[in-house]
Amino acid sequence: MTQSIAPPHLADPAQPRAGVRRTGLAVLAVAIVVALPLVVSPYWTTVATNAVLAFAIAAPLNLLTGNAGQFSLGNAAFLVVGAYTGAFVTFTFDMELPIAMLVAAAAGALVGFIVGLPSLRLRGAYLLMSTLAAHYILVFAALKFQTSQFGAAGAIFPPLRVAGVDLSGDRSMYFVIAAFAALIGLIITNIMRSGHGRAIEAVKARDVAAAACGISVARTKLWVWSLSSAMIAAAGVLQAYYLGSASVEFYTLNLAITYVAMILVGGLGSLGGSLLGACFVTLVPVVVNHLSEAYGGGGVLAHPHELQTVIYGLIIIAFVLLKPDGLIGFVRSAARRLRNGG
Amino acid sequence: MTDFLNAVWSGSGFGSLYGLVALGLVVIFKSTGILNFSGGALMAVGGVVAAGLGAQGFWVAAGIAVVAVAGVGAVANLTVMRPLLGRGLFPGVMVTIGLASVIEGTSGLLFGRQPRFLPDPIGVPTFDLPFGTSMSSTLAVALGLSAAATVLLAIAFNRTSVGLQLRAAAVRPEVASMFGANPGRIFTYAWAVAGGLAALAGALLASLTVADISIATFALRAFAAMIVGGVDSLGGAFLGGILVGVTEMLAGTYLGDDFRLPSTMVVLMVFLMVRPQGLFGTPEVVRP
Amino acid sequence: MAGDVVEQQFLSVRDLDVAYASGAHALRGVSIEVGAGERVGIVGANGAGKTTVARAVTGLSAVFRATVRQGRISLAGKDTTRWPAWRVLAAGVVTIPEGRGVISNMTVEDNLRLVLAAIPRRRRPAVTEAYTMYPVLGERRRAMAGLLSGGEQQMLAVARALLVRPRLIVADELSLGLAPRIVTEILDGLAARAANEGTAVLLIEQAVVMSLRFVDRAYVLDQGTVVAQGTSDELRQAGDTTARYLGVADLSRAEELL
Numbered sequence: 043m044t045q046s047i048a049p050p051h052l053a054d055p056a057q058p059r060a061g062v063r064r065t066g067l068a069v070l071a072v073a074i075v076v077a078l079p080l081v082v083s084p085y086w087t088t089v090a091t092n093a094v095l096a097f098a099i100a101a102p103l104n105l106l107t108g109n110a111g112q113f114s115l116g117n118a119a120f121l122v123v124g125a126y127t128g129a130f131v132t133f134t135f136d137m138e139l140p141i142a143m144l145v146a147a148a149a150g151a152l153v154g155f156i157v158g159l160p161s162l163r164l165r166g167a168y169l170l171m172s173t174l175a176a177h178y179i180l181v182f183a184a185l186k187f188q189t190s191q192f193g194a195a196g197a198i199f200p201p202l203r204v205a206g207v208d209l210s211g212d213r214s215m216y217f218v219i220a221a222f223a224a225l226i227g228l229i230i231t232n233i234m235r236s237g238h239g240r241a242i243e244a245v246k247a248r249d250v251a252a253a254a255c256g257i258s259v260a261r262t263k264l265w266v267w268s269l270s271s272a273m274i275a276a277a278g279v280l281q282a283y284y285l286g287s288a289s290v291e292f293y294t295l296n297l298a299i300t301y302v303a304m305i306l307v308g309g310l311g312s313l314g315g316s317l318l319g320a321c322f323v324t325l326v327p328v329v330v331n332h333l334s335e336a337y338g339g340g341g342v343l344a345h346p347h348e349l350q351t352v353i354y355g356l357i358i359i360a361f362v363l364l365k366p367d368g369l370i371g372f373v374r375s376a377a378r379r380l381r382n383g384g
Numbered sequence: 385m386t387d388f389l390n391a392v393w394s395g396s397g398f399g400s401l402y403g404l405v406a407l408g409l410v411v412i413f414k415s416t417g418i419l420n421f422s423g424g425a426l427m428a429v430g431g432v433v434a435a436g437l438g439a440q441g442f443w444v445a446a447g448i449a450v451v452a453v454a455g456v457g458a459v460a461n462l463t464v465m466r467p468l469l470g471r472g473l474f475p476g477v478m479v480t481i482g483l484a485s486v487i488e489g490t491s492g493l494l495f496g497r498q499p500r501f502l503p504d505p506i507g508v509p510t511f512d513l514p515f516g517t518s519m520s521s522t523l524a525v526a527l528g529l530s531a532a533a534t535v536l537l538a539i540a541f542n543r544t545s546v547g548l549q550l551r552a553a554a555v556r557p558e559v560a561s562m563f564g565a566n567p568g569r570i571f572t573y574a575w576a577v578a579g580g581l582a583a584l585a586g587a588l589l590a591s592l593t594v595a596d597i598s599i600a601t602f603a604l605r606a607f608a609a610m611i612v613g614g615v616d617s618l619g620g621a622f623l624g625g626i627l628v629g630v631t632e633m634l635a636g637t638y639l640g641d642d643f644r645l646p647s648t649m650v651v652l653m654v655f656l657m658v659r660p661q662g663l664f665g666t667p668e669v670v671r672p
Numbered sequence: 673m674a675g676d677v678v679e680q681q682f683l684s685v686r687d688l689d690v691a692y693a694s695g696a697h698a699l700r701g702v703s704i705e706v707g708a709g710e711r712v713g714i715v716g717a718n719g720a721g722k723t724t725v726a727r728a729v730t731g732l733s734a735v736f737r738a739t740v741r742q743g744r745i746s747l748a749g750k751d752t753t754r755w756p757a758w759r760v761l762a763a764g765v766v767t768i769p770e771g772r773g774v775i776s777n778m779t780v781e782d783n784l785r786l787v788l789a790a791i792p793r794r795r796r797p798a799v800t801e802a803y804t805m806y807p808v809l810g811e812r813r814r815a816m817a818g819l820l821s822g823g824e825q826q827m828l829a830v831a832r833a834l835l836v837r838p839r840l841i842v843a844d845e846l847s848l849g850l851a852p853r854i855v856t857e858i859l860d861g862l863a864a865r866a867a868n869e870g871t872a873v874l875l876i877e878q879a880v881v882m883s884l885r886f887v888d889r890a891y892v893l894d895q896g897t898v899v900a901q902g903t904s905d906e907l908r909q910a911g912d913t914t915a916r917y918l919g920v921a922d923l924s925r926a927e928e929l930l
Contacts, residue, residue, distance in 0.1 A: 107474075113473060113474055113477070160653075160656060160657060163657065163660075164656060164660060166473045167413070167419045167473055167615075168611075168656055168660050170419065170473065170477065171607055171611060171652060171656060172652075172653060172656045172657075174604070174607065174649070174652075175608075175649040175650070175652040175653040175656070176653070177649075178604075178645060178646055178649040179646055179649050179650060179653065182642070182643075182645075182646035182649075185642065295601065295604075299481055302478070303478070303481075306474075306478055310474075345492065345493055347492070348489045348490075348492035348493045349489065349493070350489070351485050351486075351488055351489030351492065352485070352486050352489030352490055352493070353489075354482075354485050354489075355481075355482040355483060355484070355485025355486035355487075355488075355489065356482065356486060357482070358478055358479070358481060358482030358485070359464050359478075359479050359482035359483065359486070362468070362475045362478050362479050362482070363464060363467055363468075363479070366475065
């Protein structure tokens, strides 16, 4: 229980080399991300955009759920809070995207703080239920806001322009989202390397132990709730611009669950895991659709949507039962084998 | 007054459906510690199966659906739930979410997604009640069946061997094991009961409105019912369901239909913050 | 000492290694044997691994996140090393667990009915058997078990174990927290029934002197290994080597400890 309180770099004597290797991997990842849309077709650029955007949402969720141990189903609600704050700021004050995202992040932090308050009193199933209730209450508030501000169809976003430059093309949209995702990744990496990271892990390890270590559990919890919600809300603005509109029907509980599935599949508490999980879960429907088209859509392939639903469920079950450390677990054991082999 | 009473009648009827699903959630949560997110899917598939057999009349169709979905629950426990015992909240919730997805997709593949209907359980459409109010006969049947199911379940928990072992496993799992409870076996019963109860709710809902596999979110109110009643109380789940249902219908009547689901979630949140052990639960059953 | 008569042993534990998921290595190469109808003790200081033996023998290792790494447990010649608790119970081994294992928010009668639930209906004894043995339990049958005194709870635990007509009772720290007079009363009752029905008893105790009075022979456990064994008399006469493991200065003069 308590051994995970020890900061990881103290537990790992091979830290400096691992650090170099990690930097190398990060450079490689950036190179791939930049080169990707120049190489692949527009269709795959769209898929890549979806995956990178999913990462930007899954990674902050992983910080909250994977690292701090706060299981939340509130992330779709934070997205809608972000999207509508962003829309309101953009339409009412005619602000540019970065400003809209900053204001949305502030709103997300505030709402995250409030949704996080029950975590000071509740744990486990009870805390999870409170996030479920918060989801529906927030989405309902968003519906009322939508009806009064944007009309029944929701908020329609204009093509993205920043400082007079049109960024609404497939490729430029991809680069904007990838840059944002990289920023999220950097922020989270830095947090986890700092003393805050230790405090976050301690919250998960055991509230009592964290208190004994002199870390204010309550403050850390609320700080993580606010921070992760702020990042998700900011991503919500970008997502709405990317989709061209925001309407409450989009922000379902199932959407919230999708991001939880991503961090489960990728690996809880791991930034690399968030990326792998986001890619994997984004690719599932794509692959099923391709199979369905390629094989003439006979048999079960005639109903790709149903098949996707079944496969999605089976993937979640399989990862919990067979690979609880997620895809990043495969990467880690492969890396270990490489290190031991050479 | 008429509006108010009508809302109370239909709220208790619908609430008793939440109560049925919540009973299943309580039986599972109490004995295995797993928070089951597949209750809605079990309910929905029960409705779809029953409606598919609609030509046989309500009772036969509902009976077959109950048995079939009880089987689904039992199989779910034997295959994917059993390895989860003692692994904590997150794995259990995620596997039941995955299970719900599998059930929904499979139902779509097997039965399609077109809405189906189920005949009413009894010939009379409505019962007249005082002050010029009335209640749908199906809702009255739902209320009666849920009350009966609650009582039967309470008796089963007190009188039968499996019931006794489930009760023991709920409070002292290691002691239950010491004295002969086979977790694999008794939890299969718990899952079968949960499946059967959810299917009954689904069949009733199918005859009230429509059977559709995508109505699983309807059963989210069962979580509110479970918390309001107290997670370790069977009678609490039933009464919690009715309280949630009445709240929902009153909100629908006086505030507008779009307030229905949110009002139940407000009730859930209020109870979590003020009285997490619910009306009839014991405070110390919190499983972190 | 009993190595060449394996066939006649009811319980045989051979070279048992048990480790907990936490990493603690609880038992190393423990071998213990209990013959049919025999009364055997395991004594040792706190943390010696006594309870781990009880759990392993009764099929509860997994429940307490322990794993049998090596070795073999057999009952009447059958390998039961990996059997779950309910199978071990069906094979005639019942436990009186450390801390009594009474479910405090169930009635006395329901606590007794819990173990009856595991017995096939046609062989199931009447719950009143327990009340014949300890009338106080009958008087308080509808009371929540948590409201009983410590001694009454231990009677409930003993009666519950005897209800299944076991071939072996594994009693773990039965004397803990009870007045000596009550312990003697309970042990005498247990001894009488056990002798009557040919039930073997494995008595696991920190209270050495009391334990040695009750058993025919005993094993001394220290840090997960058997460091001494012998008849009660042999162990009582043993020098301070054995006594040191037990945390007692001199066994032959330690009666006052009880």
